[in-house]
Amino acid sequence: MNLLPRPVSYVDGGRLCAYKGWETVLVDGPAGGYRLLSSDDGVLIEAHDAAGEMNALQTLRQLLGAQAFRAAGEKPAVIPACEIVDHPRFEWRGVMLDVARHFLPKREVLRYVELLSVHKLNVLHLHLTDDQGWRFECRRYPKLTEVGSWREDSRFGDRRSAGLKGRPHGGFYTQDDLREIVEYARQRHITVIPEIDIPGHSQAAIAAYPELGVHGGGVWTDWGVNERVLNTEESTADFYRNVFDELMDVFPSEIIGLGGDEAPGHDGELVRAIARHIVRGGRRPYGWDEILESGPLVEGTVVASWRGVEGGITAMRAGHDVVMCPEEHVYLDYRQSESLDEPIPVGTVTTLEDVYAWEPVPAELTGEEPGRLLGAQANIWTEHLDSARRVDYAAFPRLAAFAEVVWSPPEKDPGFVRRLAEHHLPRLDALGVEYRPLSGPHPWQRLPGVPGFPR
Template structure:
């Protein structure tokens, strides 16, 4: 113990003496967190303008990494360092690649008084050691000496596949913007860039054998305003595409940063841009047009048309010449079979192949499997491997295909059990086009959904229940950025940052080392580097984090608030604006009556966004609720109790407060004793683009014994009309006062989505938030 105290005191004295008023201290608490950081004895290393970067003679890859490091230090600390292969040993950063380990992309970073040595198990490992070094430098420094404490870091990635996706089909990003995106990936130790190049709204890659794919397919006449409102901007979009020379340039740019690009050409659905250029490839022959709106479309490649197979082979022949990586993404998602079911060619193909429907798959689903398998064999023969969305499992999966599990983790689990490689990409955790807050008052318009930083961070990609051999097939994790509502590159940066920091940690860091509360300060430090580099990023992590817990038995709601840095929080409960003169938060709040909580945190001259939460106590609050029909499993969340917990849901239907139903909503509230009732209100959510259309009918019935009910209210409502905006709508039933213990509420969803919607013909859903009884 005495020895430890002595070492601690010496370390403090060392730092105090070494840190002049102009020096700063490096911090190894970075994102992603290295696997092992061990402090060592001795003096530390001071980085200054005289420091040199030395790489292995004759190693061009290491030379590039050294030049990257020099550029990073110039941008981060202001020093212009000399890069050479000279064998200097004093005041140098030495880059090597002979670290002995069985883990690829590993590195060992050691700091002594004279040297920083970054030794990778391979060139990529050295590159990730360089990323650790650059992120440890405080982003606030400007030509200040940087003190690196003596340390030994041994680090390696958890997953071999660490991916990030970008859709350039809906909205296009320039070559320079894509390169900046790649730089952002490199900063986060990401090694796979999934480039979504084609879709219904635009074909973005030059294919020389089929020039009309870009002369026709890369432009659309106009773009829908909002979420398929039926209104359009009247402005042509495009032609926008990448030439093959530009593609090669981007591929080379990524390779130098140890990032492999995985191109995606979606098939057999999401092909309207291609069909517009070559209408003979569709079931009807057209005419088609590049879609001005978003969604899923019935016109897809005609699987019974033999012309599509040489077309696809020729397209992918050029694709694999442009992209040297092993994996080629062929989409395979969201392919309606409506046209195939009515198409004589497709039905003839089904018959000739002997495809049969069974209780699991239709004949048309098996036809899609045939298309996927055809392309899997073609690409396999060329030394490549197919990867596709989890729908490619429907109808039977191609033998060597890998799966991206996006509709949850279930598809990935099934694929791993079958021996297929899997990348986990579930929407609930890793779709970065979803909102990162449920307070939309200051957010740009988006697709919807709710994926905050905490939700990303807490995702565990390795499912339980897999054998060790099956676990080997979970090769990695990826997040996606779809661009329907991402109009420009700063908006793209805003959507991925800082959530990409959370992604990088689940990709790189072992789960036992993860902790969200210690992660937040590290992420905040990373945002300082974002700022220095000129990136646009979301700042929600600087706001108040609140845990709201309904306590049914005690009939109260407990609110626990915190900030990443324990900055002071001030609040009001009467709906007024909080200031430093308001009550200071010191312990969890207990809410027992109708209130509107507003809270802010103050950091110097800056204040956070106001955290707001309304609480509604009424006769239904915390009472027993029975649902007669099941809710949608994905949108059940807290289930029936959450409908009477005193908390009204917000403007994001997937924030956990709403409960969704496709069947009639039928709830019985037990008030505990007979009481006067004259008003029942339910909160509903309307978002037609997500097939959520509110109530078309509401009925209220009362009972004293939960057996015999008497109707006291029944009303029908107009169905949603074209142009309906997203809306929160309370549906209220008022009637003559009556005594009852049991209140039955029936609310019916739209039985059939209107023809003007993407979901036309399907049953709509109804989302219910809070039941209020007065």
Template sequence: MKKISIVSIVVLCIILFGGCASEPNQEVNIIPQPQQVTVVDGGFYLSPKTVINVVKGADDLQPACTFMSTLVEKSFGKALTVENGEARKNAINIVVEPSMKTDAYDLTVEKNAVNIKGGSSKAVFYAMQSLRQMMPVGVEKGEKMDRIRIQNVQIQDEPRLGYRGTMLDVCRHFFTVDEVKTFIDMLALHKLSVFHWHLTDDQGWRIEIKKYPELTKIGSQRKQTVIGKNTGKYDGTPYGPYFFTQEEIKDVIQYAADRYITIIPEIELPGHALAALATYPELGCTGGPYEVCQMWGVFPEVFCPGNEKTFEFWEGVLDEVAELFPGEIIHIGGDECPRDAWKKCKKCQARMKQENMKEEGELQDYTVHRIEGYLKEKGKRIIGWDEILEGDVSKTAIVMSWRGKTGGIQGAKRGNEVVMVPNDYAYFDYYQSKDVDKEPFSIGGFVDVAKVYSLDPTEGLTAEEGKKIIGVQANLWAEYITTFSHAQYMLLPRMAALAEVAWTPQADREYSNFLNRAKLLTQRYEALGYNFAKHILQEAKSNE
């Protein structure tokens, strides 16, 4: 009797409620927050038999398909099969629809299939990152699974800003190719679109230039490195030679392209030049001798813009950089360039007289204009730190506003496109906790998750002027960041806040809600083996 009663109850449940064993809806927690999310009852079960089915593709769709195919490979023991055909059941059906906005996507998960429609292959990849965050974190570390439940949902999404970036400084301290690739993976997880690669500075020249091989023989190493801040002490240990060969750079570029990330290389000029001047002292105003810098700061030894050989050097370097990097934009620096040497330099003064200049600042303006014109002939645009606004910079130059928002506001009002990277919101080498005694030694400052999240990149601008703000970025300067593990610690979880600032409309952002989702995202960081500041979100929650 007892057995019959239990069976009867089960049958009755199935009849009345469609099955007592139906699973409850799961929360959809995605960073950055999509624009529209509608949770629907039920779920789709991804299994080894599920296929990635390209209904309507594009030439550059393969990396997105490969990403999703291999994401579950360790868990299932096999990669998902990729095929072409009409939309079908038990499939991730993909449509690239050029009539949509380039970065926009629709993601629909239903009982029998997952359907992705995107305005480009890049948009499809973004949809896959959202789908990834709806999967259990065990997928990231290859936990064995027979199937993966994904909550039924309808998502319509697109980014607020097209340029969503992070800069990595490899000059003060070097990071390997594998570490740079992991950094790119971190960008992809957060749907960031730009990797700004800081490749040259006073403390090291990190890119092979075949026309000038001495740059990496001499400029890629320094005799020693300063210890701490203002101590006057040095470690006595040679640092380097560390640099990326052009073949390594091509490999990294392809790795980023497979994740739909554009790399913007930065070649600093006319300041931050000591690594180059140590190699070719004739390019400085005094002729040297110079050394690759062993300390941090801003130094008076800069390139000589009065010397025509300096421009020949810059053009030779930029020829190879433009050939290597397929992206449209090259960063030329332009910041923190003392002009004292130019005042005493006969060649600089002769250039000023020849060009009818009244003060040395015009030499920098001349340099920026001339380099911009040279790169324009190669189909490239320049981006520079906000000091480039001190001259009559062309309207085609992009301004990177780092000294607060002022330069960005000024640039947007005069008609330049702008990337906001204000140091008081987006410098990730700053401390992220006020309890600095318990934090790794840093350059100073304080930018916590709440501060990053509070950034409104178009504040102070009209709606029309705000259209000139094309993006936001975080900077990770590496004076005091000696290991990649430390770099990850400084980036995470602040990168999640930056990603949401860049992606989600201002009116749709809510900090408390973000913190709840970010806490879940850190579980994915842990599964991926990323080092992150584990206590930061707890501090943020308690400070609300």
């Protein structure tokens, strides 16, 4: 449980104890789990592993109150006398952050790593390339960043009715930047999973190296599905083998993302070729559920089920591991209410309550499938989120609801919104997160006149 761990049994009627620090002992138990005991003698943490200790320390921080989340200032001196026994429900508790459509500076990615840790989330999936920008420094192919990392303009709002902003946009991460992000996350027991998207969503790469594409063209300034995809030449497969070699050198994660989504007219052979190359490198490929439609998957492939849960069910029944991230439940760029005040309203209405009500395990599963449900992931696409402030607005507090869903037992707490308002929003305030208020956006969070495309 993330916002107020449960079960909680208070010692001596819930009296307060002076906070004197903690002692940690490693014990047997579920991965990531812990027992926290607070008394006059101090705090004792019994943890299964180092991740369990980190989770316990985040709970301890919660118990100390919102002031404990400030970077400086007077710190709390008391803590409730209590015993808390807690562990995560799923091993994959993730967030996909799209830094390709709108680039987030390194400092903001590091901030999101910290926010994931606060919410006991443990996977950061970085969407590093798309039609609108290439964000990974590939030393063998420098034009990928020299040309592909910036675009001349950006659509402001939905492509069906919006104009252009009239200014360039760009940026990329050096390999040293990314190694820093990986290490910062590792210290917080968060795995960073990179994604280079192929064969679609590749216009930025084609702009840099036109021989990769079926058609030419510059870095895309529009949103949506682009019909310009990579060609099927062996030279293109060789190019991407070299790119993924550098990617795997920077990112030590077992799982490496290769996209595979929304590629009109492509037969999937390039995806299979790169998947085999990832496996030869000792890693596991990770792709969106469209990869199921182009023949048998390479052994070890993990499937992200985004077009509903059906793809994930099919993959598990075929023996593949799955991460559930269906757009109708956990796409956090989708609008948060029917109100006209919602900025750039796209997608279906996905309220805080909708996210909290979601159950990641489909009812159709029997528990006897040869593949595993690793967990779930919330996706933050940034076509319409052009700054860290806009990302905060879209992500929070819905990401707090998602974090509780993937940590806690499936039973829902009717007091969730009350607990959020009373206990967790003050923590977000202390952290400086510019979340959407429960009553609707602040005046400065609205974008009147910028068209969206609500469904």
